[in-house]
Amino acid sequence: MAIQQKLSLMIPGPTPVPEKVLHALSKHPIGHRSKEFQALVESTTKNLQWLHQTQNDVLTITGSGTAAMEAGIINTLSKGDKVICGENGKFGERWVKVAEEFGLEVIKINSQWGTPLNPEKFKELLEQDKQKEIKAVILTHSETSTGVINDLKTISSYISEHKTALSIVDCVTSLGACNVPVDEWNLDIVASGSQKGYMIPPGLSFISMSQKAWEAAENSNLPKFYLNLKSYRKSLRSNSNPYTPAVNLVFALDESLKMMREEGLENIFLRHTKHKLAISNAAKALNLELFASEKCLSPSITAIKTGEMDAEIFRKTIKNKFDILLAGGQDHLKGKIFRIGHLGYINDRDIITVLTAISNILLGMGKVTAQQAGEALLVANKYLE
Numbered sequence: 314m315a316i317q318q319k320l321s322l323m324i325p326g327p328t329p330v331p332e333k334v335l336h337a338l339s340k341h342p343i344g345h346r347s348k349e350f351q352a353l354v355e356s357t358t359k360n361l362q363w364l365h366q367t368q369n370d371v372l373t374i375t376g377s378g379t380a381a382m383e384a385g386i387i388n389t390l391s392k393g394d395k396v397i398c399g400e401n402g403k404f405g406e407r408w409v410k411v412a413e414e415f416g417l418e419v420i421k422i423n424s425q426w427g428t429p430l431n432p433e434k435f436k437e438l439l440e441q442d443k444q445k446e447i448k449a450v451i452l453t454h455s456e457t458s459t460g461v462i463n464d465l466k467t468i469s470s471y472i473s474e475h476k477t478a479l480s481i482v483d484c485v486t487s488l489g490a491c492n493v494p495v496d497e498w499n500l501d502i503v504a505s506g507s508q509k510g511y512m513i514p515p516g517l518s519f520i521s522m523s524q525k526a527w528e529a530a531e532n533s534n535l536p537k538f539y540l541n542l543k544s545y546r547k548s549l550r551s552n553s554n555p556y557t558p559a560v561n562l563v564f565a566l567d568e569s570l571k572m573m574r575e576e577g578l579e580n581i582f583l584r585h586t587k588h589k590l591a592i593s594n595a596a597k598a599l600n601l602e603l604f605a606s607e608k609c610l611s612p613s614i615t616a617i618k619t620g621e622m623d624a625e626i627f628r629k630t631i632k633n634k635f636d637i638l639l640a641g642g643q644d645h646l647k648g649k650i651f652r653i654g655h656l657g658y659i660n661d662r663d664i665i666t667v668l669t670a671i672s673n674i675l676l677g678m679g680k681v682t683a684q685q686a687g688e689a690l691l692v693a694n695k696y697l698e
């Protein structure tokens with residue numbers, strides 16, 4: 314029997330929210346022009362720069378992750394600009410849609426869903442561009458729809474060699490889960506959202522802007538008002554916002570960033586790596602096939618093929634029986650895969666619980682033996698140690 318109040322979110326956003334953060338959300342709002350709020354803007358901004366490993370401006374927008382993605386494009390590019398978009402999943406597709414909506418000329422670099430983007434294809438196109446017509450390279454770091462992580466480090470090094478093109482990257486399910494050193498990798502524009510690695514509810518998005526991105530902003534002619542980042546930069550100089558921000562979500566952000574600082578970047582990354590390895594290897598021990606190629610598994614989401622079994626029925630069963638919410642497949646993958654989100658406020662117990670629940674259902678269906686179910690847990694345990 315399901316108990317909704319104990320529902321465990323194992324989806325790639327919204328992710329579970331720590332008690333401290335929930336308490337922060339339930340406080341009375343304060344005036345957004347008050348000294349107290351300015352102090353919060355100052356401390357959250359500093360901590361956001363720490364999380365991004367950057368000296369660049371990191372701006373907070375009230376809106377979901379897509380708001381930051383759109384802001385990145387409309388603030389730095391102009392109608393007719395030529396851009397490269399990497400597309401190997403649903404979120405890569407979203408970039409293409411946004412870029413085309415604003416009249417950009419999109420050159421796609423595709424890779425089959427479940428496989429990573431090939432960095433050499435980026436290199437080739439960028440090297441051929443002697444006239445420097447390519448204004449930006451736009452891609453998704455961790456492709457949430459397939460559980461693939463793209464080799465952003467290598468791709469961004471090729472973008473840097475081109476010199477003119479900006480890098481515009483969706484790091485929504487990589488920031489706060491694995492290393493994204495914005496300055497070291499020379500990332501110009503990085504978008505992320507609160508309901509993922511940040512451990513707070515949906516409603517805020519973040520965008521990091523390099524000096525080069527601000528220079529490009531001077532020439533951008535795409536229409537913008539609410540998402541005009543120059544207004545955000547201007548008010549940030551006095552630790553303020555151009556419009557009324559989601560005050561309580563900023564309370565929550567302040568708490569969650571403090572928690573992240575306490576844990577430390579290295580530990581956060583290690584925890585996500587361990588969880589990824591525990592889940593992917595235990596799944597294999599249960600005769601389940603991973604959807605993404607083994608060498609490029611995202612630290613935040615594992616996509617699992619269900620073969621003849623309907624993934625939607627599997628998800629429904631696990632939710633009804635164990636109050637665990639898993640994500641399904643999107644588009645043509647619906648019914649074919651399920652995805653386990655292990656991003657943000659997730660501990661070893663969550664991993665053991667979800668694996669046990671999956672084993673239990675497979676056992677009931679006669680798909681695995683009790684011996685195999687036990688072995689899968691041993692495998693998981695090995696990686697959790």
Ligand SMILES: *Cc1c(COP(=O)(O)O)cnc(C)c1O
Nearest residue numbers: 377378379404457483485486506
């Ligand atoms: C969740 C997510 C987004 C943001 O989606 P919103 O619903 O707008 O918050 C963008 N990219 C990726 C890869 C995501 O996982």
